[in-house]
Amino acid sequence: MITIRDLVVSFGQGRDAVHAVRGISFDVAEGESFGLVGESGSGKSTVLRALAGLNRNWTGGASINGLDVAQRDARLPRLVQMVFQDPYASLHPRHTVDRTLSEPLEIHGIGDVAARVEKALVDVGLGVNFRFRYPNQLSGGQRQRVAIARALMLEPKVLLLDEPTSALDVSVQAEILNLLRGLRTAQRLTIILVSHNLAVVAHMCDRLAVMNRGLIVEEMDIATLRREDPQQAYTRQLLLASKGYDREAAARLVTYD
């Protein structure tokens, strides 16, 4: 479903250029849920933004369902949608939920707007009485449900999730993760999930790639992650550090370049 070959993404020019992604390749099969894990600056979100067409400044190959992402094919938005980290920033504060959810339908000339908006609200567990509310009348978890509903309005096959629960309380995180798992099954979605949280990826994905400084350190299936049996020292350290504080482990941490 998704193929990425030798993707390089840089920001800036000449000597000040930052190579955020330095040549990575991976594939995601139809219906698969693929995790991209790494620390800040590893390039994981940059990969997602290039795939979503939000950043066009890259080289290499990227295709989704046979469509070349670089060509900006008009069919891409109906195939791929994205959910962002911060539901306080990703919804227009002066648009009602109704307007937020109707907009993609109007842009793509899809009719039957009211029924589709109401169905989407039910699908994400909000219900139709949320239709004419403003974002400031919603909690963080409710906003993230609206953002997920918006991403699903065009019935995409691929959902790109950029840290979809890291701005939420843990009890709300559980609700959103359950929702995403349910939607994935019901709508047969292919998912790429970017997260720094290994436990969230273990819960949501079938396979994952670990990134560091713009490169993929290793790919593995979730069973390997659950057994805590990665090949690379970098991944082992990441796993150790995510298991909570340990004074001796802290002293042994090294920086991987």
Add this chain to the structure above:
Amino acid sequence: MKPLLEVEDLRVSFATPTGRFDAVRGVSFSLGRERLGIVGESGSGKSLTGRAIMRLLPAAARMEARKLSFDGIDLLSASARQLRGIRGARISLVLQDPKYSLNPVMTVGQQIAEAARIHGGLSAREARCKALEMLEAVRIRDPERVMRLYPHEVSGGMGQRIMIAMMLVPEPDLLIADEPTSALDVTVQMQVLAILDDLVANRGMGLIFISHDLDLVGSFCDRVLVMYAGRVVEERAARDLAAATHPYTQGLLRSLPRIADDRAELPTLSRDPTWLEA
């Protein structure tokens, strides 16, 4: 030994157009030279509790307490002048986001040296040395260069370590850290915690560690208070956090995904109205 900090029946409320809102409702605890964790979700009152100890609440907030004493000083009756002598010098506060807490128009070196001059009474030259020393202590490579940078030129993780360095320059007796590592990568987080850990162990500093991360608090602190809707609903030794008895704490622990488990559905929290009073 007398506790470093005693808090009894602390209450913080706000007047709103729809009536009074009680954000902190009768919190009591005492703190020695130890690591005390306060955990809770957003709106639980954990951050306001930390700020109330510093007497740094928004102007609209009303605060009451039966007792609020720090090292024998009654913080409730202390004058503004006395409080200024305590804040920064003896009690320090580290906030979550370095983007909003560092002065954007001063270099890192100037800001840390300022803390050392004002609270430590050092000369400009001594303050500079102290600033360099603290940046090294928080594991910043090339501190001479970082001293010359402005806050926008450093990463989030480095900004957070700079803030911690600044707060530690006056060698406070009590550090209140409000989500000090939430913006950091897990490996940097571990290194920052190790610094705080050593300060408690070696210098006898008291630490209040405010966080939403139960696993982190459980593994890092000595003792944990769990807050819900402005009250402490549970207090435990941190190593026994997994054996929590309050349904709220249990619910939070269960709702966390874990690397090793393969539950298809995470249990979500259903909030019982009786928790508000229990």
